[in-house]
Every structure is written in C-alpha cells, then in structure tokens.
Amino acid sequence: MDMCPMSDKPHFDISAAVVKQLGEELVSDEITALIELVKNAYDADASYVNVVIDTNSWPSEKLFYSENANNSTKPGYILIEDDGIGMTESEIDKGWLTISFSAKREMRKTGELTPKKKRTPLGKKGVGRLSTQRLGSCLELFTQKDPEFTNASEQNVLYHVAFDWNDFSEDKALSDVPVELKSTITKKHVRGTRLFITNLREPGVWLGEAQQKIIGQLSQLIFPFEEVRSFNVYLTINGIRFDLQTISSSLRDVSLSRFEFSFDKNGDQKLILSGKLKLPRLKGLGEEKEDIYNQILARDRGKAFYNYLVDRNNRFSISNLEYMGKEGWFVFFEQTLDLRSVSGLALDKHGNLANPGKFHGEIDEFLFRGVNLEPLEDIYSKGADYKEFVGQHVGIRIYRDGFGIRPYGFEGNDWLSLGGGQTSGRSFYGLRPRNVIGYVALTAQENSQLEEKTDREGFIDNPYSRNFSLIMGKFVGILDVFFNNLRRSYNEFKKLYAIQQTGQPFSDNVFEEIHETTAAAQTIEKQVIKLNQGLDEITDSVQGIVSRVQQTPLLASQEERKLSPVLAEAGEKLSEARTMVRELLALLGRLKHLESRAIALEAEVEILEDQLTQFSELAGLGLTAEALSHEIHTVADNLAEKTKQLTEAIRTKKVVHIDIVTYTEYVHSAISALRKQLSHLAPSLRYVRETKDEISIQDFFDDLREFYTGRDGRFKGTGIKITIEKPFDNFTLLINKGKLTQIADNLILNSEYWLKEAVRRKEIEDPEITIRSEYPFLSIFDNGLGIDRSIENSIFQPFVTTKPKNIGRGLGLFIVRELLDSSGCGITLLPETNHFGRRYIFQIDFTGVVNGSQK
Structure with missing residues (x-):
C-alpha cells in the first residue's frame, strides 16, 4: 500500500492546554508561586526583590493588557521587581519562552556560578515561570540586561514581553499561542526585570485575615534569621509596606x-x-x-x-x-x-x-x-x-x-x-x-x-x-x-x-501532704514561740502568788486567799499547757525537716515512674514472647506429628514422588531449626529464669558458638565467625542460665549489627567475634570499628546508641549492666583501642557468681 506524500516533515506538537495544566499541577498555592518568582530574582544575581500587590488599581506602567488597551483587564496587579542582570532578546527567546529549557540546569551540572554574586542557581527544571498562572492570567515582562554582561548592540535596550494564559487552550498548538515582544531604546544604563501579573485569579487571598496568613508564610519561607539573611525581600500590599518578620x-x-x-x-x-x-x-x-x-x-x-x-x-x-x-x-x-x-x-x-x-x-x-x-x-x-x-x-x-x-x-x-x-x-x-x-x-x-x-x-x-x-x-x-x-x-x-x-533517707509518707504541713508549721512556729514565752511568764506569776499565799496566809489579802485554790488549779493547767507547747515546738522542728525529705521522695517517685513507663513496653514484649514461645512449641509439635503421619502413609502406599519427599524433609529440617531457636529462648523466659544453675563457661560458649554459626545458625550466610581464644580459662558459674544467655546475646547481637554495617560499607572483609576467658573475667569483642569516642563514657546508660531510631533503643548494654549488677557482677569497656583508634573490648567480671575458686 502506497502512502500519500505529506507536505511537511512529520513531527510531534503539543496542545497549549497541556502547558497550562502542567503549571497548575506543579504549583500548589499562591505562596509557592510567589516564592518561585522570588527565586528567579535570586538566580538573576539581584540584591533585592520588591513585591507589590495592588488589588484595586491598574499599574501606572503602559501595558499591552490594560484598561485603555484593546485587551482590557480588570483592576488589580502583582509586580515582582529586581535589580538582577536582566535578559537579552536571545535569552528571552531561547530560554524564557522555551518550556523546560534551563541554562541554570547546565550551570549546576558543571558547577558554574552566577557572574556577579557567584551564586549556585536554585532553579534547574525550567518550569518556574509557569507558576505565574496561579496568580493571574496576563503576564508582562520588562527586562534590561546589565551593560557589563552584554554587547554594545543590546545595551540600553528594554524588552517587553506579554501573553495571556487564557490563550493556552486545547484548540491551539503551543507554537500558535500569541506572544507580544517589542524593544525600546532607553537613555539610562539600568539593569533588572519587572514582571507584571494582571487579571488576578484570587484577589481576596491578599486581604483581611488571609493577608496575615500570607505574610506569615512568606516570612517563614524567606530565611528569617536576620543576622544571616543575604537576600532582601520587600512587600507592599495596597500601598502598605509590610516588613517580613525576622528572628533577631x-x-x-x-x-x-x-x-x-x-x-x-x-x-x-x-x-x-x-x-x-x-x-x-x-x-x-x-x-x-x-x-x-x-x-x-x-x-x-x-x-x-x-x-x-x-x-x-x-x-x-x-x-x-x-x-x-x-x-x-x-x-x-x-x-x-x-x-x-x-x-x-x-x-x-x-x-x-x-x-x-x-x-x-x-x-x-x-x-x-x-x-x-x-x-x-x-x-x-x-x-x-x-x-x-x-x-x-x-x-x-x-x-x-x-x-x-x-x-x-x-x-x-x-x-x-x-x-x-x-x-x-x-x-x-x-x-x-x-x-x-x-x-x-x-x-x-x-x-x-x-x-x-x-x-x-x-x-x-x-x-x-x-x-x-x-x-x-x-x-x-x-x-x-x-x-x-x-x-x-x-x-x-x-x-x-x-x-x-x-542526715536521713527520704520518708515513706505520702509527700502530697508534706508540703502543706511544713508550710503550715513554718507559719505558726513564730506564734508558738511567742506563746511559749508568754506562758512561762504567766505560769511563773501565778505560781508565785499561790506559793506566797500558802506560805504566809496571814499576810495575804482576803481576795488572794479566796482565789488561791483557783489560782493553784490554773497554775497546774498552765504547767501542762507549757509542757504541751514545748512538745509542739519540738514537733514543728521535726516538721521543718520533712520538706527536704519530700523533695527527695518526689525525685525518687519521678525516677521510678519514668523507669516504669520506659520499660512497660519492653515488659509487654517479654510477655508476648513468652506466650508466643508456648504457642510455637504447640504448633511445632502438631506440625511434626502431621508430617510424621504423612511420611508413614507415603511409605505404606509405596508412593515415591520426589517433590513430596523433598517437602517432608524440608518440614522436618525447619521444625528442628525452630525447636533449636526455642530451646535458646526458653531459659530467658519468666517461668524458668528464677532458678540458678551450675554452668561451665567453656560448655556454655561452645554451645553459643554452635547456635550462632552452626549449619542452621543465625550467622549462616553472613560470613561472621565466632572464635573462642586459646588458652581459655574454664570455670563454673552459679547463675540463672536465661540471665547469662540474655547477657551474651545482647553483646553478640550488638557486634553482629555493627559487623554487618562495616562489611556493607567495605570497611572490613572478614567479620569476627572473639571470646576470651581469663579467670574470673570474660571478654567479648569484634574486629569492627569499635565504640565511637563520643559515647564511650556513657555506653552503659539507657538510650545511648548510634543506631537509627527505628532500629535501636539504646537499651541492650544497659540491660547487660543491670543483669550483671543484680548478680553481683559488672561489665567494663576496657581502655585498650583497636587499629581504628577506638575502644572495643567488653570485659565481664564474674566474681560475684563464680562457684568456688575452681578454674
């Protein structure tokens, strides 16, 4: 079949509406659009950009789209003005009017800086200018090239470009969108660009409460720390100058x-x-x-x-x-x-x-x-x-x-x-x-x-x-x-x-009431001291009168003799009151000390509450692991029994199918590996960890090495090996096996993580963990990078880690220390350094659990 000849060479074209749609999708809001235009001024080596927003008037500049022109617009405009180096006609044509073309992209790729301010351009996609349609439909550009960076023929030439985003319709090809371009000779050696946007899309965005939000957002998007702000942005809205907020x-x-x-x-x-x-x-x-x-x-x-x-x-x-x-x-x-x-x-x-x-x-x-x-x-x-x-x-x-x-x-x-x-x-x-x-x-x-x-x-x-x-x-x-x-x-x-x-530890009483009690005690103490002094004087006076009447009744008046029995009784009561006041003063003295004890009690309770909260999640995980362990045991037993029955049935019927045989062997192997993992986990669970066992250090770490590096061990395929250094002092510990397992696991798993990291980064080739025994000490170390110097003095504190937050909690070594401490033992990061210049040997002192002095 013959094809009809075409008058023009076949080529792709694009609907103008696609460009308009692209701009709408790339720029989410007015602030983003404005920032893109401000960035263009920055890339043009401007020292400032002046943003003027007027929702009521037409610009005084003679525009192609204006109230007096054939292409009239409604009042309101946005002006973005800078003192950058401007553009020539070729830069406008090949750069600004060519969608997705960006000379800045090539500059960033080659490391070239802007000619005047020596800046690395921020833009590189060549689509920032599309953001203008978010602000208004009509765009007019006035630009004049800095004489320092252009030839004589283009000096003092002002270029004016205008187009309307409404012309970017589906029925037009992009090349058919009308664009106005003209030039004018000026008398001044000026430079820079002025961009007018008219027929504003949402004038209300710049007014009222929305205005304050816009100003706040713009203040945040332009670097607000005033001491290091290197580029100034000025904003005027409807004749009112707004200073962008700065953080002084x-x-x-x-x-x-x-x-x-x-x-x-x-x-x-x-x-x-x-x-x-x-x-x-x-x-x-x-x-x-x-x-x-x-x-x-x-x-x-x-x-x-x-x-x-x-x-x-x-x-x-x-x-x-x-x-x-x-x-x-x-x-x-x-x-x-x-x-x-x-x-x-x-x-x-x-x-x-x-x-x-x-x-x-x-x-x-x-x-x-x-x-x-x-x-x-x-x-x-x-x-x-x-x-x-x-x-x-x-x-x-x-x-x-x-x-x-x-x-x-x-x-x-x-x-x-x-x-x-x-x-x-x-x-x-x-x-x-x-x-x-x-x-x-x-x-x-x-x-x-x-x-x-x-x-x-x-x-x-x-x-x-x-x-x-x-x-x-x-x-x-x-x-x-x-x-x-x-x-x-x-x-x-x-x-x-x-x-x-x-001089005493904190009180066990409820501290909520102590503050109130001590405050009240301090308030009345002075009053009680004054009362005590008054009671002393009155009691001495009454007792003096009674004594004188009783010793010399003939010299006493008739009134004194009548009052003598009453005064004698009053004197006894006053003596009792004085005794009680003195006891009260002693009590107030003790109450004064309760304030400091309350402070200690508050601190202790806060620490305990903090620790309870921190470890509650871990405790929950432990309970979950315990329940899961029992459940997995049951599932493994049932699976083993069913597989055994299937194997016997196959043998009885003399059915030989290689896939079935392979599958049953795989299930047996998987169950065996699962039980091995459970047997390692079981000693650490609550229902068995209360007992103490006699444990041979040699046997324990031989088993541990087999668990990690054996045929189905955790380290299979990682290249990590565990070496038990010779000579190895063997001695017996009296300690719960689950606790010892947790201690060893935490140290070895910590090494595993960092060894894998070192291998992945190609910092080491043959990852190795070494276990050394020198009675009563046991050391565990690896050939990785070692402990970073910044945390070597706090490595056993909770939440200290250099692992990412989603991987490590920083509790492993803390738990090791606490578990050892609970058994009268300890752990130290030895001062010896590796070839990376870092400390790396963890040494456990088992003195507190050594069973006798036997090696």
Whole structure:
C-alpha cells in the first residue's frame, strides 16, 4: 500500500492546554508561586526583590493588557521587581519562552556560578515561570540586561514581553499561542526585570485575615534569621509596606537552650553538636515549685549540681560539659561524632557512602510562661505578643540559600519526630516540637544531591536524602540522651541533697501532704514561740502568788486567799499547757525537716515512674514472647506429628514422588531449626529464669558458638565467625542460665549489627567475634570499628546508641549492666583501642557468681 506524500516533515506538537495544566499541577498555592518568582530574582544575581500587590488599581506602567488597551483587564496587579542582570532578546527567546529549557540546569551540572554574586542557581527544571498562572492570567515582562554582561548592540535596550494564559487552550498548538515582544531604546544604563501579573485569579487571598496568613508564610519561607539573611525581600500590599518578620538575636537570647550543629564542616565527615542551656530549663513548664528550684539550684547558680553532673559516679553523668555561670547560661555542651558511627547509611551507585553535602543549623528552645521579656521590651509589649510570634515560627525548617523547602517544619510538620519522643519512650525530657525554632541551612552548591520534588513539596527519595535524614535524626538522638541524663541527674541530685540536709533517707509518707504541713508549721512556729514565752511568764506569776499565799496566809489579802485554790488549779493547767507547747515546738522542728525529705521522695517517685513507663513496653514484649514461645512449641509439635503421619502413609502406599519427599524433609529440617531457636529462648523466659544453675563457661560458649554459626545458625550466610581464644580459662558459674544467655546475646547481637554495617560499607572483609576467658573475667569483642569516642563514657546508660531510631533503643548494654549488677557482677569497656583508634573490648567480671575458686 502506497502512502500519500505529506507536505511537511512529520513531527510531534503539543496542545497549549497541556502547558497550562502542567503549571497548575506543579504549583500548589499562591505562596509557592510567589516564592518561585522570588527565586528567579535570586538566580538573576539581584540584591533585592520588591513585591507589590495592588488589588484595586491598574499599574501606572503602559501595558499591552490594560484598561485603555484593546485587551482590557480588570483592576488589580502583582509586580515582582529586581535589580538582577536582566535578559537579552536571545535569552528571552531561547530560554524564557522555551518550556523546560534551563541554562541554570547546565550551570549546576558543571558547577558554574552566577557572574556577579557567584551564586549556585536554585532553579534547574525550567518550569518556574509557569507558576505565574496561579496568580493571574496576563503576564508582562520588562527586562534590561546589565551593560557589563552584554554587547554594545543590546545595551540600553528594554524588552517587553506579554501573553495571556487564557490563550493556552486545547484548540491551539503551543507554537500558535500569541506572544507580544517589542524593544525600546532607553537613555539610562539600568539593569533588572519587572514582571507584571494582571487579571488576578484570587484577589481576596491578599486581604483581611488571609493577608496575615500570607505574610506569615512568606516570612517563614524567606530565611528569617536576620543576622544571616543575604537576600532582601520587600512587600507592599495596597500601598502598605509590610516588613517580613525576622528572628533577631535578642529574641534568641531569651531561649532556654540553644544548639548549633554542622556536618562535614571541615570536609572530614564529622557531626558536630554544641550548645548551651539555662538553669531554669530544669524547672520544666511549671511542674517544679519555685521554692524547691531556688533551694537546690538557684542558690549557687547550679555549681554543686554541675559538679554532680560531671561526676563519673553519677550513673547519668554527662561528659564534654563546661560550667558557664554567666549571662544567664548554666552549662556548655559539645559532642563530635564520626559519620562511620551512624548506622544504616545508604550507599551511592558506586558503593560509597552517599554524602548529602555540608550543612549546618541551629535550634533554639523557648518557654512560653515565666519569661523575662525585659531584653525585648522594645519589640513585645506583653507576653501574649511574644508567645504569638514564637508560635508563628515554631518548627525546625530547611532552607536552601535562604529559601524554605516545604513541608519541613512548616505548618506543624514534625519531620524530626520530636513529638514522638514523648510517646515512644525515647525521651520524656527532650525538645518539644511546639517549643523550638530552628533551621537547617543548605546550599545549591554543596547539597546538589538533595533534589526537591517537581511540586516543591520535599526531597526526592534517594540515598542522599535518606542519609541526610539519618544524620539529622542522630543530632536529635544526641540531644535526647543529653536532656534525659540532665533531668535524671537532677532527680538524683534532689534526693542526695535532701539526705545531706537531714542526715536521713527520704520518708515513706505520702509527700502530697508534706508540703502543706511544713508550710503550715513554718507559719505558726513564730506564734508558738511567742506563746511559749508568754506562758512561762504567766505560769511563773501565778505560781508565785499561790506559793506566797500558802506560805504566809496571814499576810495575804482576803481576795488572794479566796482565789488561791483557783489560782493553784490554773497554775497546774498552765504547767501542762507549757509542757504541751514545748512538745509542739519540738514537733514543728521535726516538721521543718520533712520538706527536704519530700523533695527527695518526689525525685525518687519521678525516677521510678519514668523507669516504669520506659520499660512497660519492653515488659509487654517479654510477655508476648513468652506466650508466643508456648504457642510455637504447640504448633511445632502438631506440625511434626502431621508430617510424621504423612511420611508413614507415603511409605505404606509405596508412593515415591520426589517433590513430596523433598517437602517432608524440608518440614522436618525447619521444625528442628525452630525447636533449636526455642530451646535458646526458653531459659530467658519468666517461668524458668528464677532458678540458678551450675554452668561451665567453656560448655556454655561452645554451645553459643554452635547456635550462632552452626549449619542452621543465625550467622549462616553472613560470613561472621565466632572464635573462642586459646588458652581459655574454664570455670563454673552459679547463675540463672536465661540471665547469662540474655547477657551474651545482647553483646553478640550488638557486634553482629555493627559487623554487618562495616562489611556493607567495605570497611572490613572478614567479620569476627572473639571470646576470651581469663579467670574470673570474660571478654567479648569484634574486629569492627569499635565504640565511637563520643559515647564511650556513657555506653552503659539507657538510650545511648548510634543506631537509627527505628532500629535501636539504646537499651541492650544497659540491660547487660543491670543483669550483671543484680548478680553481683559488672561489665567494663576496657581502655585498650583497636587499629581504628577506638575502644572495643567488653570485659565481664564474674566474681560475684563464680562457684568456688575452681578454674
């Protein structure tokens, strides 16, 4: 069949309506559209952008679409004006009018910077200009190229481009959409771009309550920390100039705590976190009474408490801490973590760690009640204004070259799960999402691999964005541990303080009534002392009269003789009253000491409640595991019996089918492996863990090695081997086998996780766990990276871990220590270091459970 010749060369075309639809889908709201246009000004090397919104008037500029033109528009316009380098005719034609073409994309790819300000362009998709249709239908562009960056023929040439989004209809091809372009010679050497948008789509968005919301959102999306804002945005609405809100240094000075963080600052792939904290942070949000705080902390500006915080005998001690004691700050904290210590990091396509690039940031924590606003009296006249402003800016937001990236930290988005710490058991005392203002500062140059989605709502999911989230999660994890240890140390310190004051441990009485009783006692004590003095005087006077009448009755008056019996009886009652008042004074003295004991009792109860809450979930898991173990035993027994019956039936009928035989053998093997796992789990369950067993160290760890590295062991296919070092001192322990199993499992499973990480990252090739016995000590270590130096002094504290939050709770080594401690034993991280320069050997002292002195 012959084809008819075509007059034109075949080619694809596109309906103009598709472009309009694309713009509608890419830009979700007016603020996003406005920000895209502001970013264009930034990329054009502008030092400022002026945004003018007028919902009532026509622009004074002579426009193609105007009230006096043939193409009339309704009143109202938006002007975006900048002092950037402008565009030439060829740049307009090949760049601005070509959808999806972006010279910026090539600049980012090659690392080329803008000519004047040396910026890495933010735009790269070439579709930002489509955002204008979200604001209005008619668009007119006036642009003049900076003479420094153009040839003589285009200097002093002003270009005017105009088109109407309503012309992008389904019945038109994109190339058929009418576009007006003309040029004018000017007398001035000026530069920059003015973009007019008329026929506004939603004028009401810029008015009334909606106006305040728009201003607030714009303030948040343009970097609000005034000291580091490098690009100015000015906003005028209907003739009224609005200053975009900034977060000043004076506001941040009233914060309770301030932390700064950075990653790869010096090109060494290190996480650095530093910060300072004010003493009132320990009062919490009105939960601690002022008198208790003043009595324990404020009296010496926290010096005694600081000494307790850094004391290694305090199980919640904090390392890398310095006392400040000036300008309202209590302590300074700093911690450095090597990137290799962060587990779960994704690899790039070459098998290397996907580095998201250098970044830094800050987190400030604020208290809404009891804040001293004196430093801010020129800004906030009352606490409500301060609270409203902080409330508008709460959240930890991500900015790239000064422009916010949604949804991170905006409109309540808690992307770092700060609120989750209060419900998951991770941290009861850490940062709260509604009390922090912070930022993460990225740049297009350093963080080019963190790509934003086309709709500008978050990062594209790739290895770099996942690692960025892990690193930020690690910063939050360090702060969780810091605040937990700080508060728990405070609770312990309150208890010790009370004991030091009274010489006695805390009372077992109900402390809710003690505060009221001691307060009442202090109120009446002075009155009782005065009453006691008066009783002494009256009693002595009455007794004097009675004695004189009784000894010399003839010298006494008739009235005195008549009153003598009454006075004698009154004297006896007064003596009894004086005795009772003295006993009351002694009782009041004892009551005064109950206040300090109540403080200790409150601290102890708070610690216990905290621990109960923290471990309730784990206890529930333990009960579930116990019930599941019984159920699996039953299922395994039934499955074994049914398989046995099936096997016998096959043999009886002499049916030989290779698939059935293979299947039954597989079931037998699976049941055997399942029972082996259950037998390992069983000693750790409640119903058998109360008994103590005589256990040979040699036999126990031989069995443990077989369990992990045997034919069906846990380490099958991982390449991990367990070596029992020779010579190996064998001795007998008197300890519950389940408890010993839990201790060994926690240590070995911890090694397993980090060895797998090291192999995945190609840091080691032959993963190995070594067990060494030197009576009465047993050491367990591996050839992985070792313990990160930042946590080596707190490794046995609860919730200390460098694993991701969704993988590790930081309780394994804490549980090991508690289990050993309950048996009179201990565990230590030896000071010896490996070839990575890290400590790595865990040594258990079994002295408390050695059965005799026999090796």
